[in-house]
Amino acid sequence: MALKLYDLAAADERVRFSPFVWRVRLALAHKGLSADTVPWRFTDKATIAFSGQDRVPVLVDEGAVIVDSWSIACHLDAKYPDRPSLLGPREARAGIVFVRNWCDGVVIPGIGRQIVLDVWTILHERDQEYFRRTREARFGATLEAVAAGADQALPAFRASLEPLRATIRSQPFLGGERPNFADYIVFAAFQWARCSSPRGLLAADDPVAAWRDRSLALFDGLAARAARAHLSNEGSDSPP
């Protein structure tokens, strides 16, 4: 039985931009697994009620229902131990937990501040009220006010990436010579921006940009080939 992955979609259902689902899409590719994705929107709570909660990613694997990208990575390593490991041996997992917490506390809010209004514009109209209400509560400001402060926030965001930058100066991936789930966690945040916003986040000569390019090229360009909302609006969904 094929795996099934519920995946957040924009108004254009080809555009899949959730940073948390991208963690899983890259994890599946790392394991050499494929899944049928089911386009899902923020307000489709009933569709995934069977999972016992109301957010994606939700993975269905031979009757097992797993939610939360971290739990899904643990499940994939446990169920498919003969395929390349995402989290490595037990001793490696603690370090990846730290990277995840850094990403969730620093990178996700930092990128969110840059792109949140762009994300709102690409949503299906039935999602827009929900998204605006929940995100404005999170930021304590209107989406327009957050977007108006994005340019000013950009230098601090770039500076906040220094731990990533310093690490990929000495090794090609957070995982070392080869990527592991730590890379997918952080890269997925950049993929979220790439799919949903035309904004450039990184200086061209930033080593982080080179790492992002290496990650885009993984798995025959899985992420590079993904549909981008603001390009498809112009009649193309290919990357430049």
Place this chain on the structure above:
Amino acid sequence: MALKLYDLAAADERVRFSPFVWRVRLALAHKGLSADTVPWRFTDKATIAFSGQDRVPVLVDEGAVIVDSWSIACHLDAKYPDRPSLLGPREARAGIVFVRNWCDGVVIPGIGRQIVLDVWTILHERDQEYFRRTREARFGATLEAVAAGADQALPAFRASLEPLRATIRSQPFLGGERPNFADYIVFAAFQWARCSSPRGLLAADDPVAAWRDRSLALFDGLAARAARAHLSNEGSDSPP
């Protein structure tokens, strides 16, 4: 032949406060090794010229000379593989590199801003001019101006610890159930403050404070028993 470790000392040579040497002192304890420490001061460049550079830690291990706390940890794991591992298997090392870069880029500058003037006050007088000149260049301000801004900088410093806080909410140490070199790297920065400054850095109910207490207690209280400058000035070098 006993190991020998060159260790930064205050005017009171019992006070050893270098965050980078504390990484090594805890690493040695983790491996069940002991070293004779040699008190060293910033301006004793000639004393360690044999190491090919001018900073501590410098470890001498049966004729091998190893500098830099990370290289020392790698050396200890390679030379003493039958003792508890600091860095774990190859796959774990990449995650610890990230924690180190986060600590060096976020925690060390954040604590430095809180304590730099206190550190200056405890130095041997022959170190004070060197320290003031190099640190004022680094901060772009006088030590007094940095210290005057410390209270205002404290909330942002505490917020910057969120990746650590989130991680040790779900596991007792950065290394997981037990500490590894990632813990020693970050804890050593707090030990730097503990030995050199009376300033409190953490709210009492911060989970980071509980992790710091667990770390202080390791190895029969190795770090808890260390001499503290501002207490020894009052006639005691015992922790409260």
